[in-house]
Amino acid sequence: MNSIPSAEDQLDFLTKVQRLFNESDFSSTYKYALLISLADLAIELGKDDDSELELSNRQIAERFIELYWQQSSPYKTSKANDSGVLYQNHGTQAAIIKAIQAFRDENSFNSPNAARHSKEYKKLITAVASTVAKQPINYLQNVGGGALPFLYERNTSSITLKKGVAYCLRRFQPLIQQLARSRWTNYIKKNAKNIPILGEKDDLNSFLFETSRKTLALVCKKLKVLYGCKCFYCNKATAELEVDHFIPFSLYPRDLMHNFVLACPSCNRSKSDSLAARVHLDRWVKAVMKNNDATTQIGEAVGVVANLETSLSIAQWSYDAASGGQVTGWVKAGEYHHLAG
Structure with a gap:
């Protein structure tokens, strides 16, 4: 007889989901789409107990097509990108976007629902399922430079959600949806290739709560004078900071x-x-303490709050909270160290 996950198990699940969002390498929006798809399918096909749930790659692929269908259309035209379609990764356009675009160019269906019975649509599902299996399904559970296989087991043409996962x-689902959609939107906004498409005034939230790109450009220019044109983390010299x-x-x-x-x-x-x-934390503390006056002057010049004591207190709070769990700290691409202790 199946039961439901304990309160401790549910908290552990949320902790691992948080780690996934914070410590995974999101090189495209596919992982966000996978999380949204799994949450949706769990709602529709799962049960309110701790039973496992098998989902085929084709079921997941259909959700991907629904999610990316509208996003394969132009956001608006721009000189930098004649198609006006937003980039979903940092390289060439995402394969799933290309596949959906090709399908839509060759067929007259106005939605996945209208196309679902066609032979060509079934071919599209096959192509998307192959990409989903090779990429987000394969890599979603890589967290903090290692594996954290808490969500599912991979099969030949499907995945099996582990005990309690569908329930959680x-x-x-509302929390996971909100997090995934928020991070997805942020990813699109921060992708440099999308800036010419989105324009400077693309989002009210940015206007209300975030420092403008113009101000950040000025901050970058002044920090280059203070610290030189080197990356703080890898110490490599580059003009593209x-x-x-x-x-x-x-x-x-x-x-x-x-x-x-x-x-x-x-x-x-x-x-x-x-x-x-912590190796980066130690360097950061030394740097901001040594250059406190100069940093404060930059803040005053560009209109950004500068308070060393506040910044150090926030850092201490952040690392103290992380030390109590299994959180890992980023060292470099693919390498994380535990922050405990």
Whole structure:
């Protein structure tokens, strides 16, 4: 007889989901789409007990097509991207977007639902299922530089959600949806290839709560003068530096001048929303204490709050909280160290 996961098991599930969002390498939006798909399918096909649930790759692929159908259409035209279709990764356009575009160009269906009985649509599902199996299903449970296989087991043409997972996905579906959609939107916004399409004034939330791109560009310019044109994390010299929140904005959503560091695009994407390892923390503390006056002056010049004591307190709070669990700190791409102790 099946039961339901205990309160401790449910809390453990949420902790691991949080780690997945914060410590995984999101090189495209596919992982967000997979999490949304699993949560939706658990609602429709799962039960309110701790039983396992098998989902075929084709079932998941159909959800991907529904999620990306609208996003395969132009957001708006731009000189930088004639198609006006938003990029879903940092390389060439995502394979699933291309597959859906090709299908739509060759057929007159206006929705996946209208196309579902056609032979060509079944071929599209096969192609998308192959991509889903090779990429997000294969890599979603890689967390913090290692494997954290808490969601599912992989089969030849399907996955099996582990005991209690479907129940937790059903119970926490609104939270998972909100997190995945929010991170997905943020990924699209931060992809440099999408800036010409989105424009400067694309999002009210950014206007209300985030430092403008113009201000961040000025911060970047002044930090280059202060620290030189080197990535804070890998120490490589490059002209293509970006402003990174040392304590992730997702953890503490407030812009503080001392919390800004320069990062190369590769390190910035890889670190993402992870806390940096303690080796980086020690260097950051020394740097902001040594350059407190200069950093404060930059903050005053560009209009960003600069308070060393506040920034150090936030960092201590962040790392103290992480030390009590299984959280790992980002060292470099693919390498994480435990923050406990």
